Amino acid sequence: MAEITIYSAVVCPFAHRSRLVLSEKGIGFDLVEIDLQNKPEGFTEISPYGKVPAIKHGNERVWESAIINEYLNEVFPEPSLLPSNPIGKAQARIWIDFANTRFVPAYSNVLRNPDQQKQKEAAQELYNHLQFIENEGLGKLSGEGPYWFGESISLVDLTFYPWFERWSVIKHYRDFRHLSEFPRIKRWKDAVKQRESVKAIAHPKEFYLERYARYAPVTATAR
Numbered sequence: 001m002a003e004i005t006i007y008s009a010v011v012c013p014f015a016h017r018s019r020l021v022l023s024e025k026g027i028g029f030d031l032v033e034i035d036l037q038n039k040p041e042g043f044t045e046i047s048p049y050g051k052v053p054a055i056k057h058g059n060e061r062v063w064e065s066a067i068i069n070e071y072l073n074e075v076f077p078e079p080s081l082l083p084s085n086p087i088g089k090a091q092a093r094i095w096i097d098f099a100n101t102r103f104v105p106a107y108s109n110v111l112r113n114p115d116q117q118k119q120k121e122a123a124q125e126l127y128n129h130l131q132f133i134e135n136e137g138l139g140k141l142s143g144e145g146p147y148w149f150g151e152s153i154s155l156v157d158l159t160f161y162p163w164f165e166r167w168s169v170i171k172h173y174r175d176f177r178h179l180s181e182f183p184r185i186k187r188w189k190d191a192v193k194q195r196e197s198v199k200a201i202a203h204p205k206e207f208y209l210e211r212y213a214r215y216a217p218v219t220a221t222a223r
Contacts, residue, residue, distance in 0.1 A: 004029040004072075005056040007046055009036050011211045013104075013162035014065040015053040016201070020158045021069045023197035025076050029055075066096050069155050081155045088149065095137060095148065095156045103129045107163050110170050112215050123176055130182050133160075138184040146191030153195065161192045166212070168205035173216035 006022065006029050008015035022029050034043065034052050047054035047063045054063040055071075062071050073081050082089050106129055109122035137148065145151040164185075170176040179185065192198055 002028040002030045003057065005032060006030070007032045007034050007043070007052050007054045007056075009034050009052045010203075011208075012036070012052050013166060014051075016162035016165070017065045017158055018053040018055070018068045018072070019201055020161065020197055021072050021081065021155065023200060024081065024153060024158065024195075025072060025079065027072065027076055066100060066159065069158070073155060081153065081158070083149055083154070091141065092149070092154060092156050096159050098129075098132075099156075099159045103133075103160070104163065107170065110174050110176060111212065119174065123174065126176070127178055130178065130185060134182040134184050138188055142184070142188070146187055148188070153192070157188070157192055161189070161198065164189045165193075165198075165202065166208045169208050169212045169216070172205075172209055173212070 004022065004027055006015070006018060008019060008031060010033065019031075034040070036052065039050060044050050046056065046061055049063060051063070053065055053068055054061060055068055057071075057075070062068050069081075082092050103126075106122050106126040110119055110126055113119050113122060141149055143150045147153050148156040167179060171179075179189075193202070
């Protein structure tokens with residue numbers, strides 16, 4: 001029996017994050033797939049919010065993907081997925097917070113908001129976030145390396161990547177086609193995509209288009 005059990009859902013980008021961290025660190029784990037539309041009885045005893053991901057480590061439970069990922073990085077320190085110096089750690093946490101509080105909500109609003117005007121406003125917000133990542137994030141921190149902090153993969157890369165694997169969803173349903181305008185982001189995405197941990201659990205765009213169709217009323221576009 002593996003030391004870690006992760007409660008996940010294949011369509012969930014937040015669970016995707018934590019599975020990537022487990023794989024990058026080479027941590028063996030048992031996977032419990034949760035049907036989020038029909039959660040098993042007693043699931044809130046594992047995940048009090050009723051969400052995925054959640055993990056069990058021995059008798060301990062941890063939930064919320066960003067917190068899970070830092071926990072795993074501390075308990076299983078090699079290879080480290082955070083910079084070693086205090087300012088680097090602070091920068092990483094700033095970008096993880098940016099993903100959680102700005103980038104992900106904008107992506108979600110582009111896809112899910114049924115109001116056409118709100119979609120357009122969210123699309124502009126998402127575009128601005130891409131510019132910020134291109135210039136303030138990758139432009140200042142990655143140097144010549146392909147990842148957020150240069151040559152080494154980090155929690156920041158794994159925090160953002162699941163939404164970029166799903167980029168075909170907003171391209172298809174919302175005609176959001178701006179990613180090609182950002183060469184540093186494209187280079188970063190291509191590099192992360194080639195990692196063995198990513199390829200091991202990757203899905204093609206058709207997989208996501210089918211599963212996200214119900215979240216995306218097709219009567220409006222955010223372009």
